[in-house]
Amino acid sequence: MTTTDTPRTPPHRTALAIRHLGFEDLGLLEPLLRERGHTVRYLDVATEPVDTALVREAGLVVVLGGPIGADDADRYPFLADELTALRARLADGSPTLGICLGAQLMARALGAAISPGAAREIGYAPVRLTADGASSPLRHLEGVPVLHWHDDMFGVPDGARLLAGTPACPHQAFALGPRVLGLQFHLETPVEEIENWLVGHAGDLVEAGVHPAGLRDAAAEAGPRLHAGATAAITEWLATAGC
Template identity: 35%
Template sequence: MKKLKVHYFQHIAGEGFGSCYDYLKAMGAEITATEFFALPTDSTIDIDALPLVSDVDLLIIMGGEMSVNDEANYPWLKIEKRWIRRYLASEKPAIGLCLGGQLIANALGANVKRNPQQEIGWTLVNKSNHIPEAYFQLPEELKVMQWHSETFDIPKGAIRLAENTACANQMYQIGRNVLGFQFHPEITPHSLNIFIEHEEEDCVFKEAYTQSLSSLKKTQKLEYSMGNQLLNRAIDYVLQV
């Protein structure tokens, strides 16, 4: 039986692959990564340094602190988006998480801009109305981890799956094989601690829809499970192309 080849794009040092690592390993997946965070901010890479599209069965694009629009400071973003477009043209499965969801949308021509509200912490997200039955189905309400200042427009040809009052576009689907998240279903205690450490150093979030770092440090293990299970279902869904 052919091994599932999963590749992920990582933008934060130490973040790892999130909650779905064990799930994919249990499926016998071979997991590889491109670590963009390891590149000097003033450097670029050749697109041929990235994997061959034919060598990837599932692409997962992780979050990050940079903006998709900040190509001047992160010139490799242009190459990453070019590769994403090439990959999506193959109609293979892809999942984007926060920055990853923004990168997929932007690679397809959608605008990524400052959201009216910054979101940080555990918030509620609602399933959008009138989602056709053939699309990925969500619970009516989800408690998820948010960590963003910007947001994506829904790409042309996509459908919005989730929303809330702070940020209209929380999740989208393209075709049968691509899911983009604004939130972090992959969050684990380890990755949350990294997010908190970065925020304590940089003090980026100051607006209304934020949860205090002190309360986030007290997050109970059960709170991670809804998002983690959603991501596992999302993986199953896009792989059934």
């Protein structure tokens, strides 16, 4: 290697974040990944080609949220390429974490259906852990208000374990083995970034009749507990997944 060469990060130390919307990023997860020695890379699928080899070879993939549907490939063609890449990755059982839309896309890639939930969920509330959830890394979120912002719900893929639910959305988390985890809720958004959501998803708030002041206050109240619970849950899951 010459003095002008830039060392390349080995694929197994790359954490690839598949991003659909700029402000729905890794949030508090990014420093956790960097602390564990990962190089973080974003793939903005709305503007960048989806390279199946890149998605398949990364040491860890985190599929982030967004305000579109997992079945909206007719409206957003990049979703078809994203699903192809995720099918290839999940067939290998490689470490993959999905959040909200990301979890729906993972479930869809694994053959499960996506359906409307009983009601739109926007706001902070705990999830109810199943017996499997209570013995998983999500136990650190027991009783902790997490951020909900969704209409749809994933089906539980064949062979996966249901970890959590709410009355309006019985399928809030699933695990397929120790290295694949899908979360319908958000645990990654720090209170310092909630204003981006209140502005960026203002239309959702108007439609749902939710005033941003209430969410702002709820974020401030939930912030410390959610940060601690999310940090513990994801740190344990990363260790279990070999990341």
